[in-house]
Every structure is written in C-alpha cells, then in structure tokens.
Amino acid sequence: MKQIRIVQYGVGPIGASILRLARKKKSVQIVGAIDQDPSKVGKDLGEVVGAHDAPWGVKVSVDAAKTLAGPVDVVLHSTSSYLKDVMEQLLACVNAGCSVISTCEELAYPFRKSPPLADKLDKAAKREGVALVGTGVNPGFVMDKLVLTLAAISQRVDSVRVQRIVDASRRREPLQRKIGAGMSVEEFAEKTAAGVIKHHGLPESVAMVGDGLGIPVDTITETIEPMVAQEDIRTEFMKVAAGRAAGVHQIARGFSLDRERIILELKMYVGAKDPADTIELTGEPNISMIIPGGAHGDIATAAVVVNAIPLIVAAPAGLVTSRDLPLSFFSSETSSG
Amino acid sequence: MKQIRIVQYGVGPIGASILRLARKKKSVQIVGAIDQDPSKVGKDLGEVVGAHDAPWGVKVSVDAAKTLAGPVDVVLHSTSSYLKDVMEQLLACVNAGCSVISTCEELAYPFRKSPPLADKLDKAAKREGVALVGTGVNPGFVMDKLVLTLAAISQRVDSVRVQRIVDASRRREPLQRKIGAGMSVEEFAEKTAAGVIKHHGLPESVAMVGDGLGIPVDTITETIEPMVAQEDIRTEFMKVAAGRAAGVHQIARGFSLDRERIILELKMYVGAKDPADTIELTGEPNISMIIPGGAHGDIATAAVVVNAIPLIVAAPAGLVTSRDLPLSFFSSETSSG
Numbered sequence: 001m002k003q004i005r006i007v008q009y010g011v012g013p014i015g016a017s018i019l020r021l022a023r024k025k026k027s028v029q030i031v032g033a034i035d036q037d038p039s040k041v042g043k044d045l046g047e048v049v050g051a052h053d054a055p056w057g058v059k060v061s062v063d064a065a066k067t068l069a070g071p072v073d074v075v076l077h078s079t080s081s082y083l084k085d086v087m088e089q090l091l092a093c094v095n096a097g098c099s100v101i102s103t104c105e106e107l108a109y110p111f112r113k114s115p116p117l118a119d120k121l122d123k124a125a126k127r128e129g130v131a132l133v134g135t136g137v138n139p140g141f142v143m144d145k146l147v148l149t150l151a152a153i154s155q156r157v158d159s160v161r162v163q164r165i166v167d168a169s170r171r172r173e174p175l176q177r178k179i180g181a182g183m184s185v186e187e188f189a190e191k192t193a194a195g196v197i198k199h200h201g202l203p204e205s206v207a208m209v210g211d212g213l214g215i216p217v218d219t220i221t222e223t224i225e226p227m228v229a230q231e232d233i234r235t236e237f238m239k240v241a242a243g244r245a246a247g248v249h250q251i252a253r254g255f256s257l258d259r260e261r262i263i264l265e266l267k268m269y270v271g272a273k274d275p276a277d278t279i280e281l282t283g284e285p286n287i288s289m290i291i292p293g294g295a296h297g298d299i300a301t302a303a304v305v306v307n308a309i310p311l312i313v314a315a316p317a318g319l320v321t322s323r324d325l326p327l328s329f330f331s332s333e334t335s336s337g
Numbered sequence: 338m339k340q341i342r343i344v345q346y347g348v349g350p351i352g353a354s355i356l357r358l359a360r361k362k363k364s365v366q367i368v369g370a371i372d373q374d375p376s377k378v379g380k381d382l383g384e385v386v387g388a389h390d391a392p393w394g395v396k397v398s399v400d401a402a403k404t405l406a407g408p409v410d411v412v413l414h415s416t417s418s419y420l421k422d423v424m425e426q427l428l429a430c431v432n433a434g435c436s437v438i439s440t441c442e443e444l445a446y447p448f449r450k451s452p453p454l455a456d457k458l459d460k461a462a463k464r465e466g467v468a469l470v471g472t473g474v475n476p477g478f479v480m481d482k483l484v485l486t487l488a489a490i491s492q493r494v495d496s497v498r499v500q501r502i503v504d505a506s507r508r509r510e511p512l513q514r515k516i517g518a519g520m521s522v523e524e525f526a527e528k529t530a531a532g533v534i535k536h537h538g539l540p541e542s543v544a545m546v547g548d549g550l551g552i553p554v555d556t557i558t559e560t561i562e563p564m565v566a567q568e569d570i571r572t573e574f575m576k577v578a579a580g581r582a583a584g585v586h587q588i589a590r591g592f593s594l595d596r597e598r599i600i601l602e603l604k605m606y607v608g609a610k611d612p613a614d615t616i617e618l619t620g621e622p623n624i625s626m627i628i629p630g631g632a633h634g635d636i637a638t639a640a641v642v643v644n645a646i647p648l649i650v651a652a653p654a655g656l657v658t659s660r661d662l663p664l665s666f667f668s669s670e671t672s673s674g
Contacts, residue, residue, distance in 0.1 A: 004411070009498045015617060021492050022500070025495075027540075044404060078367075098369075111650065127354075135638055137490060141489060141490060145486075145489075146486065147489075148663075149483065149486050149663075149665060150483075150639055150667040151644075151665055152478060152482075152640065152644050152645075152664040152665055153474060153478060153633075153637035153640050153641060153665065154640055155358050155636055155639065155640045155643075156361075157666060168591035181540055212666060212668070213666050214662070214666070214668020214669070215668075229647055231505035246375060254523075285633050285636055287628065287632070288628065288629055288630075289627070289628050290626070290629070291624065291625065291626050292625055293625075294620045295490045295624070296490075298621050299492055299621070299622055302492065303489065303490050303491055303492045304489050304490060306492075307488075307489050308489075323663065323665070324663055325601075326485075326486075326660065326661055326662060326663045326664075327486060327489040327663075328485040328486060328488055328489055328549055328660070329485065329488035329489065329491055329549060329550050329551070331496060331550055331551020332551070
C-alpha cells in the first residue's frame, strides 16, 4: 500500500489534534511540520503534540519551502481563520505540488466574500493538478454539508434553520477565553466590536447552503451577542459570575428579497443547557434532524480534516468545498469495496 | 441552459412519483417512458402518472430499444428489486449510451452478493463512458449514506446501530399489503418463507457501511419477523385485528469474527409508535442522530433519485454507489456557486 505523505502546516492545538489522529492511519505518513513558534521549531513533532508514542523522528521546521519540497502529497493547514492572511501559505503549498486541506474558515466557501482569492487558488491548483478544500466541523460539516446531505431526501426546500448549542465548559481554556466567557457584558461588546470575539464561518455556511439548495441569497447578515450567565458557573479554568458573559450567541441569516430563508444560530457558552445540533428543513416534506449533545468541536474538526485525506487525493484539480466531496470516514485499515 | 434528457424505465407507483418530481426541474426534459403494462402503453405519460399539468406530449412505450435510442442522457429505472432480473434492462440502457439511476435495491451495493454482475455493469458503463448507481431512501440513504456521512466527524468507529421505524398507516395500500399487514401470523410466516414479504436492501447497506468504515464484515445475517398488532388498528385501506401481523420487523447484522458490529433494524408496520430514524455510532466519540418521524419512504425515494440526476451526469464512468456521490438537493432553478 502506497502511503499518503502529509505535512502539517501550523502546530497549534487544532494542528496537534489533527496530527495525533493522522498518526493512527496506516496509509498516512507524516513527513514534516511547519510552525513559526521558536518553542516548537527543531523539536520532535511527536513530543510537541504530546503523542504517547513520541518521538516520531520528524522535526518541526520554520522553513516552509524546504518542508514542502518533500515529496509531499497533502498539506493539512491550520494557521488562521482569515483567507487573505493565509493566501501566501496556501499558494506555496499548491505551487509545491501539494493538495491542501485547511481549517481556514473563510476558505470553506470563499466564492461570495473573496471571489478573486478563490479564483486565484482555483487557477493555481488546476495548473499544478492538485486540489484544495477548506473544511472542519463548522464551517464544513454541521451547518452546511450535513444540511445539504439531508436535503437529498427533499422534494422542495423553502427554508433552513440550524441551531448549534455547544457547552464550552469542557472545552480547552483558550476556547473559553476566545468566546468571552467571564467578561463583563461591556467588555464583551468592546471585544466584539473590535472583531476579537467571533466564531468564523457562519456566512460561508449560509452561502454554501444557499447555492446548494438553489436559494438565491441576496443578503447575509450576522449578529454577535453575549450569552449572559443566569447563575454562577464554574469550569476547570474559570468562574463566571451570574450577569457576566458566558459565551457567544451568533446568528447568520440569508435573505432572498427580504424573506429570511436561511438561519444559522450558534450558541457556544460555558454551562450550556441541552447541547445539540438541530437542522430543520421546511418544504416538501418538512424534515428535522437532531444530534443530541452536538458534534464535539475539537474531536470533530480533527476527524473531518483527517477523514478528508483520501478524498482530496482523489478530487478533481482545483478549489473544491465540502459540498463537492462525499465526506465520510477514512479507514486506512482495510481495503474498500 | 442545456437540459438533461431523461427516460423513465418502469412507470409503477415509484416511477410515477419520480416523474412528477422530475417534471418540476427546469433543467430536466422528460423524453420518454418504458413500461410493459398494456393499460399504460400508448397513453400520455402525464395522464398515466396523474400529473395536474397533463398531457405532457410524451407517450409510454413498450419498446425499450426505440425509446433508449433517444437521444437520452439519463434513465431513471424502477422495475424490480432483484439485480439479476434487471441486468438486461440495465445493460440495454448502458449500451445505448445512457447513464442510469435505479431503485433496484440489489444494485445499491452489489459487490458482495453479485460481484460478477457488478463487474459486468461496471465494464459496460466504462466502455460506454456512462455511470450507473442504485439508490433510494433505503438502501441508498438512511441506513448507509447518512451513516457514512455522519462518520465524517468520527475519529474511530467500533460499531453501528441504525433503527428505522416506519408507520405504514399513511402509506399506499400496496405497501401495506406487501409488508403483510392484516395477515395471520401463520400466513406471514409462510409468505416470509416464500420470499414474498421482504424489504430488500438491508444486507446491501450492511456491506456498504462495513466497507466505508473499514469494518471487515465476514458474515451478514438477516431475520424477518412479524410486528404483531397489540390492539386493533384501522387504516384507510384495512383493519388489522389485535394478534395479527401489522408489518415487518427485519434485522440485518454484520459480524467481524463473531462480533456483532453493524445492526440495521427496520420496523415497518401500520400503527407504529414513534416513527423515527436513529443512527448510533459507537467509537471516538459516541455519536447519535435522530430524524423524528423518519424519512418519508415514498417522497424520499423519488427525491433521492431525482436529486441524483446532476451527480450521475458528472460521475466518473462505471458502476458507482451512494457512498461515492455527494448526495444533495438538485436545484435546477439557479446556478451553483
């Protein structure tokens, strides 16, 4: 069996969890990793990601060009949420002849917000005969791919509502801080206005769902409010007093001619009651779907990225999205039928 | 916009519901229909399927060769559950240069039960540069494709359980008869032994799920028992007395080395309590998913078939399955992004 050679670009918490999972796939060979953090560069990758089978004999490098010179088949990329900030990184991967799976939220469906960047990536990938995709649990799965898949049993879809309620209590500390848990409501408002507190990707999911279902979305709006703690909440990392922010409440809406047709609602906060992912399609027939507890953010993002490895290798050259790929499980243990 | 020219092969209840839906897609042109029933042959297709916008100006023909000579892009095929019974029909379509979407349950994943037939179809399709798929709501979606899609957020899958509970009370009369509703338990047992009462496709779904998740299934078993009415049940078409059969309870199991790893359970009966589709993946993490009410059998099968039209046109030549296709909604109203 020929192994798929991968490089991890960005060895933060998500990159580390991607790597620990990729390491378990027999048909994957981790051949390199790129990161700028001086505390990681030059160290053994297995040790940096806290793998129990470290060392792996692969070192973290600050030199992207050298690492990508490979040979490398697929780059797993996890450095930033902003497409413009990662364009050079992505183009470097593509120009080195590597396919890319990235957790950059804005890459998940960039055709609406950044058509010129999408076009540039698509052209470069086609020229090099490789494929790129931006994916993860959200955007990439719960609020878009799963909606489109469920719509396979629809004869007509008039409107879509997705609600994702995530209990951040058991998530890592940086995530709890990132969603504003523990802040005063005023501080939350300031950080939101400054763009510091935000879950990225909801507008991308609205656009993917609209295009996939043939709903002509002319306007996308997005609001961010705090979920305010109704009682004192204690997590492993912090105490949130009643009346302070416990996390985010974000809603993205897609309108067709002033009619609200797509509503994607995210409540991610510490102490969340009844966490779940819920999809409702109104049409012929009405269809609803519930994932009790909800897809686990960190576990699921690493899973979606690693599970996409064989799909990106087989994808047609160019920029693709979760919508185009038959997302599934990557079993590298047995042959497929 | 170039229209996709389709022919319906088999104008029974399922074929009729497929046609009524296909008629609504602007980018589809219905150019012919094939059926052997003398009461349909020569009649206007729109009238035969009870369309409110009949006549359609297309007649039902008994002459498959002439109808397929077209030009035709895609044949929607719905004549039998048994692959060997439809091989000649499928090969005629393929040899006429048509792609095929069929509701033949045994075509949904024929690699285990009928490898030579699968191989013959695959070779013929590749030679002609067309694609075939067997799909529908089940097999094709609820118990296989949806399971595999959900597993995109799994890091490891140890076992799978799917339960589909269908209330047949509001389904068409032939379906209520087909599942044995109203029979004595003895008669049900006789009909089951004779192979008359049976929902087809569970073993195909077990095989697709096993291959897709890398679960090495060495043995597939299937049992069929009656669901016995606990009280008198009345439907639009029949009365089922307490103690008589109300429908089927089928379970297909996939084993790896004597360990049960895939369980697909179907309860389809009149008066079913709490109809729902439930998927449970045990692994890292445990994941469950519920469709309250369950996917509506008749509506969903027509939807899956028609929604697959653009996908089969774009598919690589050969025999493919739901597993390979990014099943979704077919919007023919707006362009995709």
